[in-house]
Amino acid sequence: MPNLTANLAGILSPNPFWLASAPPTNSGYQVMKAFETGWGGAVWKTLGIPVVNTSSRYGAINYRSSRMVGFNNIELITDRPLADNLREIEEVKKYFPDHAVVASLMVESRKEWHQIVKDVENAGADGVELNFGCPHGMCERGMGSAVGQEPAVLQTITGWVKEVATVPVIVKLTPNITDITEPAVAAAKGGADAISLINTIQSLMGVDLDRFVPYPTVDGKSTNGGYCGPAVKPIALNMVKNCAQHQGVNIPISGIGGIENWRDAVEHMLLGANNVQVCTAVMHYGFGIIREMLAGLEEYMNEKGFGQLPDFIGKAVSNVTTWENLNLKYKVIAAINADTCIGCQLCYTACEDGAHQAIALPGNGQGRVPAIIEENCVGCNLCSLVCPVENCITMVRKDDGSTHESWKDYMDSGKAPTEFNDKRAGGHGHWIPEPKAGLGG
Numbered sequence: 001m002p003n004l005t006a007n008l009a010g011i012l013s014p015n016p017f018w019l020a021s022a023p024p025t026n027s028g029y030q031v032m033k034a035f036e037t038g039w040g041g042a043v044w045k046t047l048g049i050p051v052v053n054t055s056s057r058y059g060a061i062n063y064r065s066s067r068m069v070g071f072n073n074i075e076l077i078t079d080r081p082l083a084d085n086l087r088e089i090e091e092v093k094k095y096f097p098d099h100a101v102v103a104s105l106m107v108e109s110r111k112e113w114h115q116i117v118k119d120v121e122n123a124g125a126d127g128v129e130l131n132f133g134c135p136h137g138m139c140e141r142g143m144g145s146a147v148g149q150e151p152a153v154l155q156t157i158t159g160w161v162k163e164v165a166t167v168p169v170i171v172k173l174t175p176n177i178t179d180i181t182e183p184a185v186a187a188a189k190g191g192a193d194a195i196s197l198i199n200t201i202q203s204l205m206g207v208d209l210d211r212f213v214p215y216p217t218v219d220g221k222s223t224n225g226g227y228c229g230p231a232v233k234p235i236a237l238n239m240v241k242n243c244a245q246h247q248g249v250n251i252p253i254s255g256i257g258g259i260e261n262w263r264d265a266v267e268h269m270l271l272g273a274n275n276v277q278v279c280t281a282v283m284h285y286g287f288g289i290i291r292e293m294l295a296g297l298e299e300y301m302n303e304k305g306f307g308q309l310p311d312f313i314g315k316a317v318s319n320v321t322t323w324e325n326l327n328l329k330y331k332v333i334a335a336i337n338a339d340t341c342i343g344c345q346l347c348y349t350a351c352e353d354g355a356h357q358a359i360a361l362p363g364n365g366q367g368r369v370p371a372i373i374e375e376n377c378v379g380c381n382l383c384s385l386v387c388p389v390e391n392c393i394t395m396v397r398k399d400d401g402s403t404h405e406s407w408k409d410y411m412d413s414g415k416a417p418t419e420f421n422d423k424r425a426g427g428h429g430h431w432i433p434e435p436k437a438g439l440g441g
């Protein structure tokens with residue numbers, strides 16, 4: 001049986017699955033229930049001077065039959081008094097001494113930071129997470145993402161916390177910035193023991209077409225909120241990878257954003273996260289999703305022969321390179337499996353109108369399975385992505401693997417196009433119909 005014990009900068013937990021700081025960690029009642037169900041750690045709902053929240057406060061994107069593919073909130077930090085939270089943290093730690101309880105914090109002055117760090121340490125927190133990510137409300141008051149977007153300020157405040165903290169300090173980053181590695185490096189310079197990312201992305205979820213006001217609506221008005229849930233995973237993965245690759249960061253990473261199942265978690269970890277945090281999926285489906293996550297992770301590790309988490313953490317990082325290093329001699333083309341094809345012809349439409357006119361429809365009386373015109377196919381993947389039948393269209397390798405030539409190599413050898421009508425351009429080689437052929441269809 002693989003060992004699932006996770007270690008984030010010295011904070012140990014029985015498994016890498018933590019609840020992110022959010023409504024599921026509002027109270028001791030919820031955290032106790034979550035730990036009993038199998039979660040390995042929890043980052044408490046951000047503590048500070050309590051706020052008063054709005055009603056309503058959440059919005060969502062539904063896509064076709066899927067609910068909450070993207071989720072958005074205009075909620076702020078905890079609306080409960082600090083003393084209540086501290087008492088409950090202490091109680092949770094008594095019941096679950098081996099689980100990770102991390103206190104998320106957001107205050108303003110150096111004095112307040114010192115005080116609240118000491119308070120949560122006294123309550124038994126295993127670590128603190130500095131919330132420099134909240135993109136609404138708190139940033140208007142000079143906190144949250146207002147700090148995360150100013151690396152120098154972030155570094156200073158991290159330093160204030162490190163002056164007093166005796167437990168590991170995690171800095172939670174905002175994705176609302178051009179280059180995530182700048183605040184990540186600042187966190188490391190400020191002495192942070194780890195970073196966590198991402199917090200939510202600034203967004204408006206849509207507009208009520210009759211009342212002319214975006215969602216979520218508060219008495220006829222709205223405001224930008226923070227976007228999260230499955231839709232943000234690709235953005236989070238890219239940012240986690242950027243931090244994992246950056247020499248100046250070099251501290252452990254807690255991966256957050258769009259994690260709903262064990263696969264999402266493993267993806268974050270393959271790209272460099274030491275553990276993961278989950279919010280929206282728990283708000284949608286409840287704490288019970290941890291059962292499938294634990295079983296799935298264990299099965300994956302068994303299948304791959306990984307005995308412990310470090311065996312695969314960061315394993316995909318070196319496989320992400322810059323575009324100029326990709327092999328331009330690698331060639332794949334699409335192949336349709338006629339036995340599983342249902343004849344919907346979505347692939348034909350996509351390639352014909354949205355790609356490279358490399359799929360032909362069958363003639364009259366020849367059924368409905370389209371055919372790939374191999375000499376036109378550029379191997380873009382589009383048809384395989386639109387095909388509703390799993391593995392019906394596969395991409396088949398056509399080069400023999402003997403040559404590797406990247407754009408960088410092209411540039412170095414003088415083979416790259418250098419003028420507008422250069423015949424060496426890559427798109428020149430494949431057949432394209434004359435414009436008039438587009439009429440009268």
Ligand SMILES: Cc1cc2nc3c(=O)[nH]c(=O)nc-3n(C[C@H](O)[C@H](O)[C@H](O)COP(=O)(O)O)c2cc1C
Nearest residue numbers: 020021022046073198199228229257258278279280
């Ligand atoms: C309703 C709601 C409230 C949140 N409150 C906090 C908070 O108090 N502190 C914090 O650091 N992050 C907060 N977050 C952000 C989450 O911790 C997490 O970073 C984000 O939702 C991305 O993860 P997900 O895609 O799993 O939801 C909140 C998110 C939501 C949806």
Ligand code: SF4
Nearest residue numbers: 341342344345347387
């Ligand atoms: S999209 Fe897939 S199932 Fe539909 S016609 Fe093309 S290959 Fe067949």
Ligand code: SF4
Nearest residue numbers: 351377378380381383
């Ligand atoms: S891979 Fe791209 S170019 Fe080739 S058939 Fe599919 S959609 Fe057309």
